Amino acid sequence: MQEFKEIEVEKDLQSFIKVVFNADLKVSGAWGYSKSLATVIEEGNKGSVAHIEFTLATMRAYIEMNMTLEEDERYGGIKLNELSRVASGEYEKVTYEISAMRELEYKVFITEYKENSKNSDFNMTEHFNRRKEATLKREVFYWFKVV
Numbered sequence: 335m336q337e338f339k340e341i342e343v344e345k346d347l348q349s350f351i352k353v354v355f356n357a358d359l360k361v362s363g364a365w366g367y368s369k370s371l372a373t374v375i376e377e378g379n380k381g382s383v384a385h386i387e388f389t390l391a392t393m394r395a396y397i398e399m400n401m402t403l404e405e406d407e408r409y410g411g412i413k414l415n416e417l418s419r420v421a422s423g424e425y426e427k428v429t430y431e432i433s434a435m436r437e438l439e440y441k442v443f444i445t446e447y448k449e450n451s452k453n454s455d456f457n458m459t460e461h462f463n464r465r466k467e468a469t470l471k472r473e474v475f476y477w478f479k480v481v
Contacts, residue, residue, distance in 0.1 A: 336470065338398040341365045347373065354401075355393055359386060363479065365394050369425055372477040383480055387428055388414065391476045395432050409434035409470065417473065426478045433471050443468070 343364040344350040351357050360378045364371035379386050392414055399409040412434040419428045435443075443465050450456040 338472075339402065340367050341394060341397050341402075343371065351393065354397075357389070357393075359390070361386075361390065366390070366476040366478060369427075369477050372425060372479040374479045374481060376481055383478075384416075387426070387476070387478050388416065390478075391428070391430050391474075394476065395430075395434075395474070399432075399434055400437075406438060408437045410437040410440050411435050424479050424481065426480065428476050428478065429473060430476065431471060431473050433469050435465070435469050439468050 347363060347365075348359060348361050351359055351361065360376040361373055362376065363374040366373040373390055375383060375386055375390075392412070395412050395414060399412055403409075412432065414430045414432050417429040417431050419426055443461070447461060450461075451458065
């Protein structure tokens with residue numbers, strides 16, 4: 335399985351998120367790779383804590399799997415699914431399954447589908463099976479501290 339580099343700790347996570355994603359989240363800390371590098375979710379955010387956690391995990395995955403990679407190595411269609419969560423005092427360790435496909439492969443599949451889906455001899459089952467096989471799945475942990 336492909337390895338992805340951990341994102342370096344930002345001095346001001348909140349400002350970084352604003353610049354990169356144009357999102358106003360009241361957060362601090364790091365990118366949640368361990369308890370000591372937890373992302374701190376501060377008071378005053380709009381939306382539920384679970385929604386903010388999911389948003390942050392999606393941002394981290396997008397940075398790891400797309401923004402920091404060379405163009406021909408980038409992943410798209412990045413989707414997260416929460417598998418579990420464990421609370422420990424102020425901390426939560428959330429496990430996500432991430433699925434994604436290399437952007438170049440995805441473009442080929444989309445083109446193939448658009449050009450052939452209306453043809454009676456197009457094998458849609460085979461097409462989607464190949465897409466499924468081309469999809470990377472990985473399991474990650476994200477540590478949050480809610481204050």
